[in-house]
Amino acid sequence: MRPGPAPLRHTNRPRRRPDLTLPLPQRDPSLAVPLPLPPPSASASATPPTASSQIPSLSDLERLRRIGSGSGGTVWMVRHCPTGRIYALKVIFGNHEDAIRRQIWREIEILRTADNPHVVRCHGMYDHAGEIQILLEYMDGGSLEGRRISSEAFLADVARQVLAGLAYLHRQRIVHRDIKPSNLLINSARQVKIADFGVGRILAQTMDPCNSSVGTIAYMSPERINTDLNHGIYNGYAGDIWSFGISILEFYLGRFPFGENLGRQGDWASLMCAICYSNPPEAPRTASPEFRSFISCCLQKEPARRPTALHLLQHPFITHHFSSSSSSSHP
The missing domain is CATH 3.30.200.20 (Phosphorylase Kinase; domain 1)
Known part of the structure; x- marks a missing residue:
């Protein structure tokens, strides 16, 4: 009969270097990769367990x-x-x-x-x-798609609310990627809110290879369509500002700024060439100098020259219509 392994003996020997410690590795939070959640169950209203409140059945x-x-x-x-x-x-x-x-x-x-x-x-x-x-x-007023907003005061209010939402998302490191009139919703209290952020960019790859509609391409920034324009660098936050500026100008004009029918009949090449190589659209001379400057800031061809959402909230077009006290009531 072979003898079994000798039992381990635990000795309480003092450490030779009690002051010796190993430093913990420093982790860059921006490089963190979330672990995948388990696949959903087959129940009718399956939701992964979270600490947040339960959604309705x-x-x-x-x-x-x-x-x-x-x-x-x-x-x-x-x-x-x-x-x-x-x-x-x-x-x-x-x-x-x-x-x-x-x-x-x-x-x-x-x-x-x-x-x-x-x-x-x-x-x-x-x-x-x-x-x-x-x-x-639920937003009972629906989307702002197809609406003309000729009043600069009301348009400044819409712009302020959208910028406040964008500033919040960008602080959370969330890039919308699809700001356009149909994704801006309003309710009967004249509250404007950003919709369809996050999920749309995931689902896009499972739908139409052209992002499901010309409308999405129409509001893309030049450097997103043609990566050669900015040395292959795409800043999603600056891209959101371009899309926001095109949407605000569309509300004022009552039509798509690059041409009412451009690209709507399937001529996507002309649409993309106009966005990438033509001069950025401008607000008409009949608009106030503040509004013209505001649109010019948003629609800079160089993404680095576009102000952040937080900076645009301090633009005279916004502050002229809203005092600091009223702005603080709508974070």
Whole structure:
């Protein structure tokens, strides 16, 4: 019979160098890679467990009417039957791969933490019968797409609110990437909020290879369309400012600034050439000097010359219409 291994003996020998310690490695938080969440379960309204408040059960939501649709999905006005509260439910078309679903779960958990009066609240996501459904704050005024805002005072209010939302997202290191009139929503209290941030850029790769619509390309910054224009460097924050400026100018003009029909008939090459190589659009001479300067700041061809959202909140076009006290009441 072979003897077993000798038992380990624990000795309390003193350390030779009691002052010797190993320094902890310094970690750059900007390089952190989040671990993937587990795949969603097959239940009708599965949500990954979080410390945040539970979202309403999908079975308790009653669809009232369709309030929007596009190539990516449909948005419904829904009522939470137990409380009567109204929400918007975005139903995404198509069956998505597990990797895409897990990525969306991670993004939703980030978006659920966003808490700003100028960002549409994302309450959570459901995965039911192969459909991805996102529960959002309901904005009863709909989007600002197709609206003309000739009053500079009202336009300054819209611009201020969108900039406040962008400044918040950028502080959270969230780049929207798809600022355009259809993603700016308004309610009956004249509150303007940014919608469709985060999730849209993930779903874009699973929809149309051309980002599902010309509208998305129309508001892209020149350096995003043609990376050679800025030595291959793309600053997403500056890209959001360009898209914001094009949207604000469109509200004032009542038409797309590069030409009302440019690119709408499938001539995307002309549209992209106009954005990349023509002079940036300008506000008309009939507009105030403050508004013309504001638009010029947003639509600088060189992204490094575009002010941040926080700096634009201090532009005379904004401060002329709103005192510091009124601005502080709308962070």
